[in-house]
Amino acid sequence: MSEAERVHAAQGLFAETAQGPRLLGSKCRTCSTPYFPRSESCHNPDCSQSDLEDAAFGPHGKLWSCAIQNYPPPPPVVYDEPFAPYAVGLVDMPEGLRVLGRILTDDPQAVEVGGEVELVIEPLATSGESAQQLVSWQFKPR
Amino acid sequence: MREVAVLGLGMHPWGKFPEKPLNNICRVAVEAALSDADLQWRDVQAVAAASSRFSGGKGWGLNGNDVVEDMGSTGVPVYNLSAGCAAGGNAFNIGCMLVASGCHDVVMVVGGEKMPKGFIQTSGLEDESDPEYLRQRCIGxxxxxxxxxxxxxxxxxxxxxxxxxxxxxxxxxxxxxxxxxxxxxxxxxxxxxxxxxxxxxxxxxxxxCPVSDGAAAVILCSAEIARKKTTSPVxxxxxxxxxxxxxxxxxxxxxxxxxxxxxxxxxxxxxxxxxxxxxxxxxxxxxxxxxxxxxxxxxxxxxxxxxxxxxxxxxxxxxxxxxxxxxxxxxxxxxxxxxxxxxxxxxxxxxxxxxxxxxxxxxxxxxxxxxxxxxxxxxxxxxxxxxxxxxx
Incomplete structure (x- = not known):
């Protein structure tokens, strides 16, 4: 089988950069608040001057929490057939961002709160004959 | 600000009622609240209602208007309040202010809902500008x-x-x-x-919690009216x-x-x-x-x-x-x-x-x-x- 084409699940949210996988967001030059996805303006009510610049976040993070998606969710969620429970997490990144993401692991039960993770850009499903693979940001336990 | 009394309370039981129109479910709650308050529909001077995304309201969240039409169009002002699942609480707040401010002496607050099956899909949009869509598409x-x-x-x-x-x-x-x-x-x-x-x-x-159908209504009034109806109002x-x-x-x-x-x-x-x-x-x-x-x-x-x-x-x-x-x-x-x-x-x-x-x-x-x-x-x-x- 020829290699499937990797299609981003959404445009402009993440990228493989020369330094590795990154989330694409913004940061306020005035108050340092990070935003993901990109924001046009700073939403911090205590910030004196909204002044946003592009920012890339990653790859390091720590699981603020984690859980398991145990039932096959409705569209547009993409997963391997037959459905197998997968892990999700809420990850604190050193840039001050707390971000949701799927956890890339074969053993969702082993994922722990406080665990170190690393940002990756990988397919949400690898099964099937489709010529396209939908890829998204995910976090891989270290 | 005036004291506000909770004079009438009414509820349609919660459940799944596929054969029952939303208007009927709301009417049961409204009539129960009016009866509990010992008041008539004609006595209601304003309505504050919870706006729904899922049922009734003519697709515009005009759920209070549906109730008023069903009970009888008396010309009362209607305030439709949208706040997601807090809409009933928000409508109660506006109802209280309408009485406390002296604008009206008797106000009805109502919320009724018939829910679609399954866990709530919060937006229904299929669009990358919608964060809920992105959360499902990119994460699940x-x-x-x-x-x-x-x-x-x-x-x-x-x-x-x-x-x-x-x-x-x-x-x-x-x-x-x-x-x-x-x-x-x-x-x-x-x-x-x-x-x-x-x-x-x-x-x-x-x-x-699963999703259900149900309706509740509350009659708010001034302390003066409440004292005529009960000795120790809530x-x-x-x-x-x-x-x-x-x-x-x-x-x-x-x-x-x-x-x-x-x-x-x-x-x-x-x-x-x-x-x-x-x-x-x-x-x-x-x-x-x-x-x-x-x-x-x-x-x-x-x-x-x-x-x-x-x-x-x-x-x-x-x-x-x-x-x-x-x-x-x-x-x-x-x-x-x-x-x-x-x-x-x-x-x-x-x-x-x-x-x-x-x-x-x-x-x-x-x-x-x-x-x-x-x-x-x-x-x-x-x-x-x-x-x-x-x-x-």
């Missing part, structure tokens, strides 16, 4: 998964066990079994709950609404700033705090609370976040039976969302009905003894929350 994290993340964090912080979570569902049904308006009145053992399907670890099916000590604070550490879309303190639903804490402050009472003065338990997690987290008990104390209170109607901190004596299911925009008013009945001493086998002060709290999409303190 429906609502219960989000509650599971909050729950798992609590387990790590406070040592909450899966059995603790199950015990809350058991307790909800122990009290809800006595409520004729509740949809799920069967009793469960801890083992039954632990055997129910895992939805999103650590949360199981019986620990998450009154509104405070009603407040709030939205979320920027830095509370709870991501409403894909991400948020980490924030300073412990992550919590700031909108609920702010609304409850304002309500307690306005009522000039402390959190420990509250005799009972009806809080939004979409999942058992909130019954542990909310009382601590609002100062009703100490951080980390909820599990031990619950294990000791202190959250039962006869306990030190009665929580959801109605049976809560777990026993009712969520008829989203009607929930804020079902809570007012329950607190009102409790304060009247009319809650039969689920009665909180000698209840004088009750708190109701609802939470909705968009970082909305409402809270009310009723007293007698």
């Amino acid at each position: 994290l429906p609502g219960p998964g989000f509650w599971a993340l909050l729950t798992r964090r609590r387990m790590a912080e406070y040592g909450t066990t899966e059995e603790d979570l199950a015990r809350i569902a058991v307790k909800a049904h122990e009290v809800g079994t006595h409520n004729e308006n509740a949809r799920f009145r069967q009793l469960f053992s801890i083992e039954d709950v632990l055997k129910s399907n895992m939805v999103s670890y650590p949360l199981r099916l019986y620990e998450i 009154t509104v000590a405070a009603s407040a609404v709030a939205t979320a604070r920027f830095d509370d550490g709870i991501p409403r879309a894909l991400a948020c700033p980490i924030g300073s303190g412990s992550a919590h639903h700031s909108e609920a804490a702010i609304a409850v705090g304002r309500a307690l402050e306005t009522a000039a009472v402390g959190p420990k003065d509250i005799d009972l609370v009806e809080l939004q338990d979409n999942t058992v997690y909130y019954e542990l987290a909310f009382p601590e976040e609002w100062g009703l008990c100490e951080p980390g104390e909820s599990e031990s209170l619950m294990r000791a039976g202190e959250t039962l109607p006869t306990g030190r901190l009665p929580i959801n004596p109605s049976g809560g969302f777990l026993c009712f299911g969520e008829a989203t925009t009607a929930q804020g008013l079902f809570q007012i009905c329950e607190v009102g009945w409790q304060l009247r001493g009319a809650a039969a086998q689920r009665q909180v003894p000698n209840a004088k002060l009750g708190l109701a709290q609802s939470l909705g999409l968009g970082g909305n929350a409402a809270a009310a303190v009723l007293k007698r």
